[in-house]
Amino acid sequence: MNAEIIAVGSELLTPFRTDTNSLYLTEQINQLGVEVIFKSIVGDDFKRLVAAAQHGLFRSEVVMFSGGLGPTEDDLTREAVAEALGVPLRRDEEVLAGIERRFAARGWKMSPNNAKQADVLEGATVLPNPNGTAPGQWLSGKFDRRERIVILLPGPPHELKALFEAECRERLRAKLPVAYLATRVLKIAMLGESLVDARVAPIYKQFGNVQTTILAGAGEIQLHFKTRAGTMDAAQVRVDEVADAVEEELDDAVYSRDGESLEQIVGYWLQMRNATLAVAESCTGGLLGERITSVGGSSRYFAGGAIVYANSIKTELAGVPADMIERHGAVSREVAAALAEGIRYRCEATLGIGITGVAGPGGGTPEKPVGLVFHALASASGTEVIERNFSGDRKRIRWFASTLALDMVRKKLM
Amino acid sequence: MNAEIIAVGSELLTPFRTDTNSLYLTEQINQLGVEVIFKSIVGDDFKRLVAAAQHGLFRSEVVMFSGGLGPTEDDLTREAVAEALGVPLRRDEEVLAGIERRFAARGWKMSPNNAKQADVLEGATVLPNPNGTAPGQWLSGKFDRRERIVILLPGPPHELKALFEAECRERLRAKLPVAYLATRVLKIAMLGESLVDARVAPIYKQFGNVQTTILAGAGEIQLHFKTRAGTMDAAQVRVDEVADAVEEELDDAVYSRDGESLEQIVGYWLQMRNATLAVAESCTGGLLGERITSVGGSSRYFAGGAIVYANSIKTELAGVPADMIERHGAVSREVAAALAEGIRYRCEATLGIGITGVAGPGGGTPEKPVGLVFHALASASGTEVIERNFSGDRKRIRWFASTLALDMVRKKLM
Numbered sequence: 001m002n003a004e005i006i007a008v009g010s011e012l013l014t015p016f017r018t019d020t021n022s023l024y025l026t027e028q029i030n031q032l033g034v035e036v037i038f039k040s041i042v043g044d045d046f047k048r049l050v051a052a053a054q055h056g057l058f059r060s061e062v063v064m065f066s067g068g069l070g071p072t073e074d075d076l077t078r079e080a081v082a083e084a085l086g087v088p089l090r091r092d093e094e095v096l097a098g099i100e101r102r103f104a105a106r107g108w109k110m111s112p113n114n115a116k117q118a119d120v121l122e123g124a125t126v127l128p129n130p131n132g133t134a135p136g137q138w139l140s141g142k143f144d145r146r147e148r149i150v151i152l153l154p155g156p157p158h159e160l161k162a163l164f165e166a167e168c169r170e171r172l173r174a175k176l177p178v179a180y181l182a183t184r185v186l187k188i189a190m191l192g193e194s195l196v197d198a199r200v201a202p203i204y205k206q207f208g209n210v211q212t213t214i215l216a217g218a219g220e221i222q223l224h225f226k227t228r229a230g231t232m233d234a235a236q237v238r239v240d241e242v243a244d245a246v247e248e249e250l251d252d253a254v255y256s257r258d259g260e261s262l263e264q265i266v267g268y269w270l271q272m273r274n275a276t277l278a279v280a281e282s283c284t285g286g287l288l289g290e291r292i293t294s295v296g297g298s299s300r301y302f303a304g305g306a307i308v309y310a311n312s313i314k315t316e317l318a319g320v321p322a323d324m325i326e327r328h329g330a331v332s333r334e335v336a337a338a339l340a341e342g343i344r345y346r347c348e349a350t351l352g353i354g355i356t357g358v359a360g361p362g363g364g365t366p367e368k369p370v371g372l373v374f375h376a377l378a379s380a381s382g383t384e385v386i387e388r389n390f391s392g393d394r395k396r397i398r399w400f401a402s403t404l405a406l407d408m409v410r411k412k413l414m
Numbered sequence: 415m416n417a418e419i420i421a422v423g424s425e426l427l428t429p430f431r432t433d434t435n436s437l438y439l440t441e442q443i444n445q446l447g448v449e450v451i452f453k454s455i456v457g458d459d460f461k462r463l464v465a466a467a468q469h470g471l472f473r474s475e476v477v478m479f480s481g482g483l484g485p486t487e488d489d490l491t492r493e494a495v496a497e498a499l500g501v502p503l504r505r506d507e508e509v510l511a512g513i514e515r516r517f518a519a520r521g522w523k524m525s526p527n528n529a530k531q532a533d534v535l536e537g538a539t540v541l542p543n544p545n546g547t548a549p550g551q552w553l554s555g556k557f558d559r560r561e562r563i564v565i566l567l568p569g570p571p572h573e574l575k576a577l578f579e580a581e582c583r584e585r586l587r588a589k590l591p592v593a594y595l596a597t598r599v600l601k602i603a604m605l606g607e608s609l610v611d612a613r614v615a616p617i618y619k620q621f622g623n624v625q626t627t628i629l630a631g632a633g634e635i636q637l638h639f640k641t642r643a644g645t646m647d648a649a650q651v652r653v654d655e656v657a658d659a660v661e662e663e664l665d666d667a668v669y670s671r672d673g674e675s676l677e678q679i680v681g682y683w684l685q686m687r688n689a690t691l692a693v694a695e696s697c698t699g700g701l702l703g704e705r706i707t708s709v710g711g712s713s714r715y716f717a718g719g720a721i722v723y724a725n726s727i728k729t730e731l732a733g734v735p736a737d738m739i740e741r742h743g744a745v746s747r748e749v750a751a752a753l754a755e756g757i758r759y760r761c762e763a764t765l766g767i768g769i770t771g772v773a774g775p776g777g778g779t780p781e782k783p784v785g786l787v788f789h790a791l792a793s794a795s796g797t798e799v800i801e802r803n804f805s806g807d808r809k810r811i812r813w814f815a816s817t818l819a820l821d822m823v824r825k826k827l828m
Contacts, residue, residue, distance in 0.1 A: 013450045015441035016629050016638075018432060027429035036427045037462065041453040048451065048473070055469060059462070215430055224430075279700075279721070285712075286695070286703025289721040293699025296775050296808055304727035307693070307703040309718035313761055317720060317731055347727055361710050394710055 001176060003029055004038035004060040006052055008068035008077050009155060012041045021066045021153075021160050028164060032172055033179050033228055034062060044068065049080035057084060057148055062172070067155030069134035071114040077152055078119050078137075085143055085150065089119040095126055099133050121150075127167040132159040138171060149175065179228040182235035184243040187256040188221040189407045190400075196221045196253075200246045207242040218396070219403040220262070255410055262406050263291050269413035270301035270350075277409060278347035279305035280318040280339035282330065282356040283373060288402040303347040308339060308356075318342035318354070329368065331356050336374035337383045344378045351412065352378040353405050359394045373401045377408045384408070415590060417443055418452040418474040420466055422482035422491050423569060426455045435480045435567075435574050442578060446586055447593050447642055448476060458482065463494035471498060471562055476586070481569030483548035485528040491566055492533050492551075499557055499564065503533040509540055513547050535564075541581040546573040552585060563589065593642040596649035598657040601670040602635040603821040604814075610635045610667075614660045621656040632810070633817040634676070669824055676820050677705050683827035684715035684764075691823060692761035693719035694732040694753035696744065696770040697787060702816040717761040722753060722770075732756035732768070743782065745770050750788035751797045758792045765826065766792040767819050773808045787815040791822045798822070 005026070007019040019041055026036045038059055042052045049068070056063040068077030082089045096118035103110040117134045120126055127136030137152040151168060153160045188196055193216035200223065204212040213224040225243050229235035247254050255265050270277055279288050286307045292298055306317035311330050314320040319342035320335055328334040336354045344352025357373025364370035371390040376383055388404060390397045419440070421433040433455055440450045452473055456466045463482070470477040482491030496503045510532035517524040531548045534540055541550030551566040565582060567574045602610055607630035614637065618626040627638040639657050643649035661668050669679050684691055693702050700721045706712055720731035725744050728734040733756035734749055742748045750768045758766025771787030778784035785804040790797055802818060804811045 013440065013453065014627070015437050015444065016627075018434065018437060020432065023429050023432060026427065030429065037457060037459070038466075039427065039455040043451060045451070051469075051473070052452075055465075059465070213428070213430075278727075281700070281703075283707075284704070285707025285716075286693075286700030286705075286719075286721065289695075289700025289723075290698070290704045291700075293721075293723065293773075294809070294812075296773075298699075299723055299777075302699075302723050304721040304723035304731070305700075306720050306731060307700065307707075307718040309703075309707065309713055309716050310761070313692075313718035316760055317718070346730055347724070359707075359710075363713075395708070398708075 001034045001061050002037045003034050003062035003064060004040070004056050005036060006056055006063065006065045007039070007041045007155075008044070008049065008065060010043040010045075010074070012067075013043050019066075021155070021157055024157070024161060025064060025066070025164065028169065029062070029172065031181050032169070032176055033181060034172070034176070044074040044076055046076050046080055046083075049076055050083045053081050053084035057143055057146070057150070061147065062149045062151070064151045064153060066153045066160055069117065069136075069152060069154050071111075071117055071133070073113075075116075078116070078121070081150060081152065082121055085121065085139075087122050087139075090122055091115065092118050092120045092126060095120065095135055102133055121152075127163055129154055129159055129163050130166075131162055132156060136163045136167060138168070140175070178230065180230070180232040180235045181226060181228050182232065182239040183224065183226040184239050184257070185225075185259045186223040186243060186247055186250070186254050187259075187262070188223070188250060188253045189255050189262055190219055190404055191221060191253055193221055196223075196250070199249055203245050203249055204242050207238070210239055210242045212242070219400045252411060252414065255407065261295075262403065262410070263295050266292065266406050266409050267295050267298055267301060269410055273350075273413050275350035275413065276301055276303050276347075277351045277353070278303045278343045278349035279353045279405075280308050280314075280343035280355070281305065282308050282314070282339070283359040284355050284398050284402050285309060287398050288353065288355065288405055291402055291406065303349045305343050305347060305353075314339060317346070319346060331358055331368050331372060331374065333374050333385050333387065336376035336385050337378070340376035340378035340383055350379065351409060353409065354378070355401055355405055357397070357401060359397045359401075361394060371397050373397065373404075375401065375405045375408060377405075377412055379412065384412075415448045415475050416451045417448050417476035417478060418454070418470050419450060420470055420477065420479045421453070421455045421569075422458070422463065422479060424457040424459075424488070426481075427457050433480075435569070435571055438571070438575060439478060439480070439578065442583065443476070443586065445595050446583070446590060447595065448586070448590070458488035458490055460490050460494055460497075463490055464497045467495050467498035471557055471560070471564070475561065476563045476565070478565045478567060480567045480574055483531065483550075483566060483568050485525075485531055485547070487527075489530075492530070492535070495564060495566065496535055499535065499553075501536050501553075504536055505529065506532050506534045506540060509534065509549055512542075516547055541577055543568055543573055543577050544580075545576055546570060550577045550581060552582065554589070592644065594644070594646040594649045595640060595642050596646065596653040597638065597640040598653050598671070599639075599673045600637040600657060600661055600664070600668050601673075601676070602637070602664060602667045603669050603676055604633055604818055605635060605667055607635055610637075610664070613663055617659050617663055618656050621652070624653055624656045626656070633814045666825060666828060669821065675709075676817065676824070677709050680706065680820050680823050681709050681712055681715060683824055687764075687827050689764035689827065690715055690717050690761075691765045691767070692717045692757045692763035693767045693819075694722050694728075694757035694769070695719065696722050696728070696753070697773040698769050698812050698816050698819075699723060701812050702767065702769065702819055705816055705820065717763045719757050719761060719767075728753060731760070733760060745772055745782050745786060745788065747788050747799050747801065750790035750799050751792070754790035754792035754797055764793065765823060767823065768792070769815055769819055771811070771815055773811045773815075775808060785811050787811065787818075789815065789819045789822060791819075791826055793826060798826075
């Protein structure tokens with residue numbers, strides 16, 4: 001079965017907004033074994049909407065609309081779909097009463113324009129929307145002699161997601177042949193895409209019935225494996241087989257085998273080892289701390305640390321001797337190590353990280369160019385320093401530096 | 415004149431990739447006065463591509479394709495557009511020689527499949543691509559008795575942008591009536607969208623010939639003004655008139671009048687006042703430091719600070735008395751003030767910020783619920799504390815807290 005998604009709203013045709021609902025919907029319906037073959041984005045224009053709906057109904061078995069269900073004159077999805085299908089709209093009194101109750105509960109009177117949100121395509125099932133006034137609609141049947149499913153969903157992402165999960169997923173599944181999807185995701189930090197692919201392609205290519213996708217970005221490679229089978233067990237066995245073989249090849253470069261983020265994995269290892277972490281960041285300016293603390297409950301293993309931007313602060317908060325900075329420069333192997341050791345001591349943590357480098361765009365020299373970063377990890381057993389020359393802009397250099405530091409912690413603890 | 419954008423590539427129909435080229439292209443052609451009326455995303459499928467091209471040529475005066483110009487079997491944009499237009503492809507020997515030279519320069523031999531990148535629509539202008547092997551193409555003329563412009567652009571964003579700027583912008587401008595576009599952007603922090611709109615709508619609605627757009631997101635409102643006129647001066651005068659009137663109404667809530675970010679504006683003010691800043695962050699965990707240091711050259715005004723996650727670190731690195739934390743709790747007005755004052759003193763900075771709060775999802779209590787944040791700003795003239803209850807998830811709460819803190823610095827210095 002194939003599907004397409006039509007996102008409705010003139011704001012999605014400006015430079016400022018992009019349609020993100022379709023990524024969620026694609027993920028959901030791919031899991032059901034339905035392929036997305038087309039996406040389109042239409043403004044709040046009746047004729048263009050009707051044409052887009054007609055093209056969609058011609059092309060695809062499932063046509064999903066997001067947006068354009070609100071109360072304003074610009075909200076035209078219901079009317080356009082009715083026109084494209086040649087089906088009338090009927091005002092649903094029960095839906096209308098629900099909208100009125102929603103307003104009354106807040107002490108407001110419903111303004112008359114809201115009534116159009118109770119207009120339902122003849123024959124459609126109303127899909128209740130607990131998070132907004134406009135309900136969704138589901139209509140399946142033969143249109144122009146083709147078997148089609150038409151789904152209208154509200155535009156706000158939290159409304160759309162809740163409604164899809166509660167009302168659409170199982171309805172769609174019931175229309176499909178029974179097939180269970182099993183997936184695995186392996187994540188790898190700080191290795192290049194071509195290097196990873198060269199090592200693992202000979203392996204995953206042996207497993208023709210498992211679909212493998214490589215995604216690369218920002219210091220991380222993701223390997224997605226998926227397959228379908230008549231039972232969940234059969235699908236899982238098949239996907240595990242290839243994932244395990246690939247993982248064995250990549251060994252400890254794989255940091256996550258079930259989709260967890262690097263920040264989460266570092267948290268797991270710290271808790272498993274009953275260890276705590278402190279950081280002293282120069283060029284990353286707080287990014288490493290921000291990433292670690294983006295995980296809820298990180299106070300169980302993250303002590304804190306220092307943003308040692310000025311040289312005097314490296315001395316004041318992380319105890320780096322001023323004459324060491326003088327002698328080796330702030331961006332040096334020695335200062336990175338002293339930051340890691342100093343912050344570990346000051347915060348009484350099991351592990352200390354020190355990062356110092358040149359994030360650019362200014363501040364580079366022939367000896368210490370933009371992109372040069374020293375990463376140090378101090379523990380009871382000593383201090384390790386990794387030097388790297390990252391390419392790219394300030395944002396990329398800082399991201400890579402913080403990723404490498406996180407990966408150092410992981411490797412130390414595993 | 416109106417336009418549409420067709421993004422080509424099966425990867426854009428997965429949950430992992432979204433079409434971002436169209437945001438850039440929309441911005442560019444809006445500036446020329448051309449409206450985007452439709453966007454579509456098509457996989458690497460010949461029949462569907464031909465149909466999408468035909469629909470586009472029917473609907474829109476300018477049809478821009480991105481992607482599908484590479485050397486593989488899946489790259490079908492050239493062939494599909496040729497089919498839709500009813501125009502043959504011809505291999506261009508000059509383009510072919512250029513591709514061969516490109517390979518030779520790297521010491522490689524061109525594999526035969528690359529030759530198809532030299533296939534050009536009959537009558538089209540070849541648009542050189544300095545950043546890749548596949549050139550763009552420009553074809554204008556009457557198709558099916560309609561005046562149309564068809565533009566083929568490569569998919570990789572840096573290739574597409576360079577090619578559009580060098581080859582397409584002026585060609586498009588030459589097809590359009592002379593009109594100059596003037597724009598202004600005002601940015602406002604920490605005010606609600608409906609509040610801002612209620613105050614400024616009566617003003618901007620008086621200026622019918624200036625288009626005003628309100629964009630809201632993550633603690634920030636942007637007001638975009640734009641207008642076109644026969645001369646740049648006339649356009650600028652008109653757009654300045656409404657922007658200035660709106661700015662007067664909003665007064666110091668407007669932090670930026672030329673598109674600068676809040677982080678940049680805070681940097682400007684600190685430099686203008688010859689002041690330095692230090693931060694002590696608890697619940698934001700480094701986010702504030704990260705945002706401040708995301709600006710290149712921030713070492714001129716940012717000293718650094720501490721990520722005071724554990725209570726002992728609040729004492730150790732920011733000098734907050736342990737009995738104060740005991741008495742008032744870590745999330746309190748008193749501790750926020752002590753953090754700001756302590757870090758200002760330790761870092762010898764002009765201004766100190768302290769942030770402490772409950773970012774969630776755990777850790778909330780009836781007295782101190784998730785979302786409660788205290789923000790303190792210490793200076794020579796004393797310490798100011800702002801208490802806020804933010805709604806939303808951990809990420810949103812941390813973002814709002816750091817935004818409010820940045821805005822406190824701005825208001826203190828302006």
